[in-house]
Amino acid sequence: MVVNGTFNNTVLVSLYTVILHLLSEGFSMDSAGSASSSKANFGNGVGFLHKGGKRKFPTQLFFRNDAYHSVIPRIGGPPSILMHHQFDAVENEVQWDEGCMNDEETRVTHTTAQKPCCCSVTDVAVGLRYKETAKYVPSTSKGSCKPMPERSPHVAAECNGRGLSDEIEDKPSTSAQSEIEYGYQSLHSLENMPMATQSSSETLKEEELLDVMLLLYHLGISPNFRQAFYFMSQQSQSISLLEETDRQIREKSCSEQVRRLKEARNSYHEDLVDCVRHCVWYRATLFSQWKQRGMYATCMWVVELLLVLSNSNSMFHYVPEFYVESLVDCFHALRRSDPPFVSPALFLMQGLASFVTLVVKHFDDTRIVNPDLKDLLLQSISVLVQYKEFMLVFENNREAINKMPRSLLSAFDNRSWIPVTNILSRFCKGSGFASYKNGESASSATFQVLLRETCIHEQELFFSFLNRLFNTLSWTMTEFSMSIREMQDKNQVADLQQRKCSVIFDISCSLARILEFCTREIPCAFLMGPDMNLRRLTELVVFILNHIISVADAEFFDMTLRRPGQHQEKTNRTMILAPLVGIILSLMECSSTSERRELNDVIAVFASMDCPATIHFGLQYLLSYNWVCFLSHSLSILYLLP
Template sequence: MLLLYHLGLASNFKQASSFMSRQSQLISLLDETDKQIRDRVHGDQVKRLKEARGVYREEIMDCVRHCAWYRVSLFSRWKQRGIYAACMWIVQLLLVLSKVDSIFIYVPEYYLETVVDCFHVLRKSDPPFVPAAMFINQGLASFVTFVVTHFNDPRISSAELRDLLLQSISVLVQYKEFLAAFECNEAATQRMPKALLATFDNRSWIPVTNILLRLCKGSGFGFPKRGESSSSSVIFQKLLREACITDEELFSAFLNRLFNTLSWTMTEFSVSIREMQETYKVMDFQQRKCSVIFDLSCNLARVLEFCTREMSQAFLLGTDTNLRRLTELIVFILNHLISAADPELFDLTLRRPGQFTEKVNRGMILAPLAGIVLNLLDASRERDCGQQNDIVAIFASMDCADTILCGFQYLLEYDWAGSFRGDDHLGKLTQLEKFSSLLICQAELQEVEKRICQGESDADDGICCICYACEANAEFVPCSHVSCYGCISRHLLNCQRCFFCNATVVGVVRKDANAP
């Protein structure tokens, strides 16, 4: 029976789901486009919006015809009863089989695909077959237990199947009532926080980012006091914080991948923007690509903002590697944003027809950057510890003072009130102003000290040849090549070979007096 469903009905249900989702999306876009047409006064913009409205109307009519057919042919009452029974039976069967390794590894893949398909068909059925309360209380609990237990289960050999389970979590946590079911599920609260951090890799980072963003949404700079913040999960925020504190190695690996991924997405976004600016043409495919990459970058930045708020000790205490990487990333992103040759074209590439300016703008990426700095400033002020890393000194020590000051000036001059209406966090911008003033003073002081010591520096050949800013106070073992400890530490996060001779590194020896 399951095989027949998988071969015969699953594809039809997926098509029905696709048309229903597309119909809802198009109706929303059409409403927004009509509102923009009423508000616009420029002829060219109105003409373009009317063309988009015509396209949306044609697509909506096509979706309505398909959805009507699928409701009649697929979503009949007796078929929904059969799907519900099959879903509940398969979930319970898989939960029992998963307790025996020798049996679970031989479970056919279409069992897992079928249970996910059945569940989402019931969730999106129109009209609903099972009342929402009954579906959540009886049907959702066992499904949640299964997906959170097995989305990173190595016994499931198919990476596509694990992705399917992870994407199911990503979809469900977007809804407040389903998120509450995760919070009440023992398996979810015990396993999901650490499993999500461990699963953040080159393959699964997008759904993991979406899940983390949803769990932490509403707690960062620029979010309104009401609305989105009420639908975040305080329970999972606390669990994530505990997971990061109790397993420092796991959090360190996650943070390293987060830095690398955000740097990559911003680089891809910048390259795509410049390609369009060179020709001054905004192609539909390129615009979609830029919009998607920009959204991903904003989501990653929000996750990083959450880390600085909840785990500030990872940046302020111990070695300054994380703080230096963070400051370099902030400057890197700000430099890409403010160096755009044509700001109007830059903003145009972020918005699809029918989208409002306040929904898609540079503030989406600038807000988490401001939040990161403010979080670290607040944590520095609260911690009465003389051994903590100085965020002002770290920024000032970077060999691009003008770029840093220009970036923070851009943050201060940005139209925050126009991008985030009713935001109570805007009063914190005075802290950024004070921070910028301190940064200017610190940079000037370091410049004076550098000039005083210029004679000694010119005669000293012990400077790190990677950053040309610090003393070469550490060497690789066994090849004995030298560099500064900061550059070596960051290099070894991603590669265990010497960056001079490519020899395998087995250790690092510090030569300075402050070595532990």
């Protein structure tokens, strides 16, 4: 619908809401034969999305010839290209049992004793309480709430004794045309029609409504959620700015400075009020309990559908891209919802564990033509592994255990290296030199073992990954050093450039930690065979040391990286120097404890480099660095160096 040249998604949102309510909460036929929302069935799983057992989906929905669907991008490419490909014969319908892709002992469905989050007892109780509160309205803005009065007996009798169809029949017709000519039927006729005739199942299947609902979500709802989360973020930022401004007002004594701070505070307060209004509106329109329940059930349904279709090589190519995009966006919108739908510990475990299977299985699937779609799945993994509750699901997922380590090493390329770096560094978090294990961190000993085994048994893949890791870390440190020097020359720290430096530095530290993990867990890749990997490693260590030490003003270095609200120990040189020490310690320890004599000599490789003064100064800098706050028992090994 076009209004004043712009697309108005109000109609799309309304249609989506109606269809979601129909598929999730269900409709029943009352005694008069009219369709109405079933209050008694609330939470009992009677809606289409909450029906357990056998499920089916008509695949002919992917082959409709209408103008819109003929141009919708598909997973296998544009429809115009898919027409020229020869695939196996496609089925008209796919069928499966709910939860069939999960292990029987951990399966959570609408028919098992343990119900999904959308139908759990707690959530239903919350929904019922929400419906109960709808019976109360405030008498005044400050007065207490009281129940709405019931209709008086004579009003009820009048309403029940005279139907709506009677009122219509009493009205004189303003046209000579009969109702039949206009295609209308009297309400008396509708009431006397058989139930099967009134039902829309013969003309519009629930699966078709699901298909339409996913498209409506993609077109109209997804932008609304992005706006909602934007205002939530702005609200938090405005609160932080207000608190910081109040602190400065208390500390300042100059009246002129206080005046300017109060003006800034008024501006922040206006922004906060505007954000709060938007957040309250979005909370009421997007995050009501029944909508969250329906969104969760939708995610469960679509995840299973996509996993079933992925087993059919021919059908998977024709799946519209918006199926995947709507699923991922709906999943994360529900995960970040305010108020939360369920606790993070239950969000995946109690109904959506198969979402992990989907993203792990397809983030490097060659059948997916659009690289943005693969990035979307990979970014989902990168976000989820930041939380220990979700990491536990990955560690217990068969697809993740069998496939993810190798797929991550393969996906470390020019396009996807940043999310892969975030995932790998999260796996290795807290296991390096001078690093501490935070109880809230999501490090994974399970995936550390799996990564080590993958690197050892697939040497060609590991060496290819190692080569890209060397190149990427060298590039990020060069970019970081150039940005620092540029700010030093200008003698000022611009916000945008400071943010850029901070991001590049964080990524460089993560890459260095991954390299430290490789030297600690697979030292034979550097100490045995050709010394190319060892030489590149030592050159990179010296290269990073030279770039870090060459920044003469250490205070300027730390100020460039420090961001509001961060502790100094998390933003100084220790973050990049500690992995370098860990690399040297791992190689020296392996060389000193190994019984093999054919190992490459680490000290000899350092000595053969044509910059002895730089190497000596760098190693002395590491020895004299203040490690008091980060010391571990392995520091003594550092003095094995000459």
